[in-house]
Amino acid sequence: MVTNPHMLSLSEQARLISEGSLTSVELVQAHLDQISKLNPQLNSLIAVDPEGALQQAVEIDTARAKGEKLGPLAGVTLGVKDAVPVKGIPWTINSRLFEDRVPEEDAPVIARLKKSGAIVIGKANLNEFFSKPTESDLNPPPWNPWNPERMSVGSSSGSGAALTARMASGTIGVDGGGSVRLPAGAHNLYGIKPTHGLVSRIGVGRSEHSEICPLGLTALDTAMMLEAMVGHEPSDDLSWAGEIPEYTANIEADVSGWRIGVPHGFIDSAPNEPEVMEGFETFLSKLEELGCELVDIDIQGMAEARAATFLILFSNSYQKHQKTVKQDWDKYGPQSRVNLLQGAFLSSTDLINAGDVGRAFKAYFSQLLQDQNLKAIATPTSPFATAERSRRRGEHSRGINACYTAPFNISGHPSISLPAGFGDAGIPVGTMLTGEMHDDLSLLQLSHSYDKATVWNTLSPSI
Amino acid sequence: MEYRTDEQIIARGRQIAPLTDADLPPLITLVIGVREYCRLMESLMPEIGCEIDVTKMSRNMDGDA
Numbered sequence: 001m002v003t004n005p006h007m008l009s010l011s012e013q014a015r016l017i018s019e020g021s022l023t024s025v026e027l028v029q030a031h032l033d034q035i036s037k038l039n040p041q042l043n044s045l046i047a048v049d050p051e052g053a054l055q056q057a058v059e060i061d062t063a064r065a066k067g068e069k070l071g072p073l074a075g076v077t078l079g080v081k082d083a084v085p086v087k088g089i090p091w092t093i094n095s096r097l098f099e100d101r102v103p104e105e106d107a108p109v110i111a112r113l114k115k116s117g118a119i120v121i122g123k124a125n126l127n128e129f130f131s132k133p134t135e136s137d138l139n140p141p142p143w144n145p146w147n148p149e150r151m152s153v154g155s156s157s158g159s160g161a162a163l164t165a166r167m168a169s170g171t172i173g174v175d176g177g178g179s180v181r182l183p184a185g186a187h188n189l190y191g192i193k194p195t196h197g198l199v200s201r202i203g204v205g206r207s208e209h210s211e212i213c214p215l216g217l218t219a220l221d222t223a224m225m226l227e228a229m230v231g232h233e234p235s236d237d238l239s240w241a242g243e244i245p246e247y248t249a250n251i252e253a254d255v256s257g258w259r260i261g262v263p264h265g266f267i268d269s270a271p272n273e274p275e276v277m278e279g280f281e282t283f284l285s286k287l288e289e290l291g292c293e294l295v296d297i298d299i300q301g302m303a304e305a306r307a308a309t310f311l312i313l314f315s316n317s318y319q320k321h322q323k324t325v326k327q328d329w330d331k332y333g334p335q336s337r338v339n340l341l342q343g344a345f346l347s348s349t350d351l352i353n354a355g356d357v358g359r360a361f362k363a364y365f366s367q368l369l370q371d372q373n374l375k376a377i378a379t380p381t382s383p384f385a386t387a388e389r390s391r392r393r394g395e396h397s398r399g400i401n402a403c404y405t406a407p408f409n410i411s412g413h414p415s416i417s418l419p420a421g422f423g424d425a426g427i428p429v430g431t432m433l434t435g436e437m438h439d440d441l442s443l444l445q446l447s448h449s450y451d452k453a454t455v456w457n458t459l460s461p462s463i
Numbered sequence: 464m465e466y467r468t469d470e471q472i473i474a475r476g477r478q479i480a481p482l483t484d485a486d487l488p489p490l491i492t493l494v495i496g497v498r499e500y501c502r503l504m505e506s507l508m509p510e511i512g513c514e515i516d517v518t519k520m521s522r523n524m525d526g527d528a
Contacts, residue, residue: 269523301520304507307500314497325480337480338489344479345466345494346501353504360507360515399496403524 006030007460010076010169010221017075020064024057024075024119027169031077031121035167038463043142044152044162046082047090048122053077056119072248073228074117076169079162082123083130083174084212085203086110089120094128094138096331097324107203108233109212113172116228121168125158129317130176131336133157144186145461147426150386153186153401155179159215160187164461170217170225176210176313177306178382178405181417184215185381185430188419188456190222190447191215193405195438196412197240199226200233205320208238208312209358209409218457219418219447223247226440245441253445256291260433260446261368261377263299270403272383279420279429280380283450287378290449297372305361305407308354310399312410315351318343358410365411369436376443379404381430385423404432414440418447419456428456464501466494 002022005013016022032050039045060075085091085103087110092098106114114120125142127133133141133154142152142161152161156173160183163171173180175193184191192213199212214225227247233239262284272280284294321340329337368374382401399406408415413434420431435443451457466472472494476482482490503526507515521527 265522266524269525271524298522300522301517303521303524303526304503307503307526311497311500311504322479329481334485335489338486338493341476341480341490342493342497345464345472345475345497347464350464350501350504353501353508356515357504357507360517361520364517364520400524 002026004030006034006166009218009457010216011218011224013076013169014073014224017064018070024060025054027075028053028057028077028119028121031167034165035122038145038165039167041143041148042145042161042165043125043140044158044165044167045079045122046092046094046125046139046158049089049120052088053119053121060117071115071117072224073113075119077119077121078113079122079124079159079168079171080110080120081126081156081159081171081173083126083204084110084172086120086123089123091123092138094126095333095336096138097328099138108200108236109203109229112231113225113228118228124156124162124171127155127157128333128336129340130155130174130179131333131339134333134335136333144427145463146187146428148463150425150427153183156183156215160184160189163187163189163215163217165463166460170221171215173213173215174204174210175213175409177309177399177409178402180213180215181381181405181415181430181432182401184417186427188428188459189215189217190219190416190418190451192222192226192416192440192443193408193414194226194230194440195240195414197238198230198244198440200236200239202233202236205316208316209309209412219444219451220248220251223251223444223448242438247441247444250441251444251448253449255446255449257293258375258446259293259295259373260287261295261297261372261374263297263377263379266299266302267379270383271400272380273385273423275385275421275423276380276383276429280431283418283420283431284378286450286453290453295372295374297368297374297377299368299377301361301364302403302407304357305410306399306403308357308361309406309410311346311350311354312358314343315346316343361407362411362413365413366436376433376435376446379432379434381405381417381432385429386425386427408434413437414443416443416447418450419454464498466498
């Protein structure tokens with residue numbers, strides 16, 4: 001009998017289930033108990049499917065008892081950001097506009113996760129249409145389990161909070177400008193935005209630079225989920241059809257001698273809070289202990305690439321909502337409806353300019369990595385240690401919270417947030433590695449080495 | 464970006480959505496930010512026949528050289 005199985009990492013849970021030391025029913029029930037206990041306080045999940053989850057768990061336990069081959073995620077549970085459709089579970093994007101919508105099909109990425117044996121236990125809270133959270137959203141914002149008096153950073157806020165509160169084995173988010181990496185950083189989690197095109201975005205509206213991403217308690221958990229999510233989708237013209245390495249089989253690596261670029265000049269120009277820099281310096285020290293060579297680099301174009309990412313996001317958002325904002329204005333929250341209009345003020349030339357700048361930055365950044373023989377660059381994930389600070393009007397409207405994350409949405413480079421300590425408010429701070437296109441494996445290897453050398457994944461909030 | 468004054472922003476906003484008076488200040492603030500982003504993009508556009516010169520891109524968070 002495994003006690004408190006919900007407190008284990010996803011990889012441990014999967015191993016115990018495959019060995020028969022833990023049943024999927026026991027794990028699902030432990031997560032459901034955790035949801036009953038904590039979700040009323042935290043608002044992490046906005047839909048839960050206990051009957052469906054238990055039924056799938058019974059099927060997996062039965063299959064195992066019969067000696068059938070199980071998938072690598074067999075029997076573990078997932079919380080999925082409510083921007084991604086899951087068959088039979090409400091799909092609201094936290095908006096009154098879609099209050100009664102229930103999808104009849106899974107998004108392709110969800111179908112892949114289920115095929116690997118994962119069980120979707122519920123849908124995670126988020127900011128309405130990825131905007132700023134308000135109490136007038138369909139569901140009020142989630143609270144950070146590390147300090148339940150503080151909001152969770154979004155927009156995949158519920159995904160970060162639900163995993164931290166051990167309501168699921170892993171969670172899925174969507175990152176359009178940092179919306180997975182930022183909550184991963186603020187919840188002591190790993191969250192990777194994979195190379196553009198590795199994971200099909202069908203189901204979330206095909207926004208050009210938003211990626212569906214896994215969040216995990218450990219780097220290995222994150223790699224296991226990503227491995228189940230990647231793959232070519234013929235119906236998705238943006239989906240990558242090339243070869244993809246096995247992440248989990250190759251995750252152990254000797255990272256000594258790996259060159260990591262540190263753009264000190266750019267980092268010093270951001271309004272980093274002291275605890276963010278303290279965590280970042282500790283992270284760099286750990287990389288050196290692992291044998292990595294830190295290289296001071298000069299980087300250009302981060303501000304322009306961030307701006308280009310947001311211009312295209314604004315345009316995509318307005319394009320999707322152009323009819324409904326006229327017809328159903330009052331059904332939108334007061335924050336999201338105004339945010340959604342920004343794209344209506346752009347000209348076609350503005351958009352083409354943004355696309356050109358994004359492509360130029362993409363080529364430049366790949367060349368930078370190549371010229372300096374870098375495996376990755378290291379930055380903080382956010383300059384801010386709390387959601388409240390990042391949402392101050394001036395900061396948010398200038399996108400400063402995303403100054404490290406958003407440039408790599410338009411460029412498409414893989415980027416992972418890792419735990420790096422805690423700020424004064426008890427909220428975790430994150431740090432970030434960004435690498436070459438289609439070298440997601442190196443980021444996972446480096447993160448796994450760091451994970452094994454640090455204590456962050458052994459910590460859990462005292463709620 | 465052709466919307467340069469508050470009046471132009473409000474007029475465009477009222478064309479596309481039934482804005483309330485409370486919606487206007489945040490919308491104006493946001494559009495001013497969008498306009499700054501557009502200017503940043505425009506500043507990088509090259510002469511005809513040339514590519515974007517990445518050496519002219521900024522080195523700091525505010526988009527300064």
